[in-house]
Amino acid sequence: MRVCIWPDYYGITYRNPKSQALSGIDVEMAHALASDLGVGVTFVDSSFSKLVGDIEADRCDVAMFAIGVTPARAAHLRFTAPHLASDIYGITTTTNRRIRTWADIDTAGTVVAVIKGTLHEPVMREKLTHAELLVVDTPFAREQEVRSGRADVFMTDYPYSQRLLASADWARLISPPETYHITPYAYAVRPGDDAWFQRIEDFVEAIKADGRLEAAAARNHLEPIVVR
Numbered sequence: 001m002r003v004c005i006w007p008d009y010y011g012i013t014y015r016n017p018k019s020q021a022l023s024g025i026d027v028e029m030a031h032a033l034a035s036d037l038g039v040g041v042t043f044v045d046s047s048f049s050k051l052v053g054d055i056e057a058d059r060c061d062v063a064m065f066a067i068g069v070t071p072a073r074a075a076h077l078r079f080t081a082p083h084l085a086s087d088i089y090g091i092t093t094t095t096n097r098r099i100r101t102w103a104d105i106d107t108a109g110t111v112v113a114v115i116k117g118t119l120h121e122p123v124m125r126e127k128l129t130h131a132e133l134l135v136v137d138t139p140f141a142r143e144q145e146v147r148s149g150r151a152d153v154f155m156t157d158y159p160y161s162q163r164l165l166a167s168a169d170w171a172r173l174i175s176p177p178e179t180y181h182i183t184p185y186a187y188a189v190r191p192g193d194d195a196w197f198q199r200i201e202d203f204v205e206a207i208k209a210d211g212r213l214e215a216a217a218a219r220n221h222l223e224p225i226v227v228r
Contacts, residue, residue, distance in 0.1 A: 001039050003030045004046040004060035008139050010163030011220045013043075013065040025084075026064045026187075028216045033064075033203050049117025049137075052076045055190045062200055066159065066185040068119035078191045080204045082184030082227045083213055086157040088120060090174035091164060093146060099153050102176050106131045113142045113154040120155040123181050143168075157183075158225050184227065 005013035005026070012024040022043060034041035044060045051063055055077055069079050090112075092099040098110060105112060110131040114120040115138065124133055134151050136142050139160070145151035147170060156164075164171050187204065189197050207213040208228060217226045 001030075001034050001037060001062070002042050002044050002060040004044050004051065004054050004063040004065070005030075006047050006065045007043075007045055009065055009160065011159035011222055014163075023220075025213075025216045025220045025222055026066055028219070029083075029207060029213070030064045032207065032212055033062075033200070036203060036206075037199075047117060048115070048119075051117075051188070055188065058190070061189070061196070063188040067188050068183040069186050070119050070122070070183070072122065073188070076191075077188040078197050079186040079188050080197075080201050082186045083204055083208070084159075084185040084217075084222065084225045085182055085227050086159065086185065086225045087176060087179060088123065088155055088157065088181050088183075089161045089176070090153040090155055091143075091146065091161060091171050092153040092174055093170050094172045095170075096146075096149075096152055096172070099174060102174055102180075105153055105174065110153070111145075111151040113145045113151040115139060115142055119183055120157075123183075124155055127181075159220075159222055162221055185225075 007013060007015035013026050014024045015022050030041055046054045054060060055063060066084050090105055098104060106128050108130045111134050112124060112128060112131045113134045113136055114124050116135050121135055134145060136145060142154045146154050161173055165173055187200055189200060217223050
């Protein structure tokens with residue numbers, strides 16, 4: 001079974017740069033799915049910007065990296081029921097004086113960074129009315145823009161924010177005071193194979209019912225965003 005992943009996704013599908021070992025909730029769930037099917041698993045590096053093309057070109061059988069269900073993606077992909085759901089959060093530096101609260105983000109002169117192809121790009125493009133949107137290609141570029149002061153804040157989700165806060169002493173979390181934009185996360189396949197889609201859908205139902213999803217979420221500190 002070929003599984004598309006984004007290997008920079010902390011807590012979801014992350015490849016350790018030193019050991020090259022993969023970890024995260026959807027790495028665990030991919031192994032669980034392969035075990036249920038009685039097959040091996042091969043991970044195929046993808047990204048949010050490449051995902052649709054990789055699926056349409058048959059580079060993988062299923063994409064399993066907490067993919068945000070958006071109308072643009074749903075036009076090309078078939079999504080399972082969601083297994084996670086996250087709001088949007090901001091990350092700035094501990095020394096940034098411009099961004100103190102969520103209300104400071106959409107202000108004149110503020111630069112907000114997002115990764116190209118992620119759900120944060122269209123959401124922030126729509127919601128920002130005063131701040132400048134900066135679109136970059138990678139998480140590293142996004143973080144460098146903020147650390148250098150060229151951007152004031154970058155937008156991310158719960159998994160990435162929690163792992164970054166645990167590992168980066170320069171990072172400060174900016175949380176919305178109320179729900180901002182909850183996005184369900186699911187697995188995706190190419191449309192047209194109803195039997196394969198139903199097998200993945202049955203798997204999602206099973207891991208919710210038998211506790212495997214909950215246990216993997218706990219191991220990866222993602223309990224607050226599990227869809228039960």
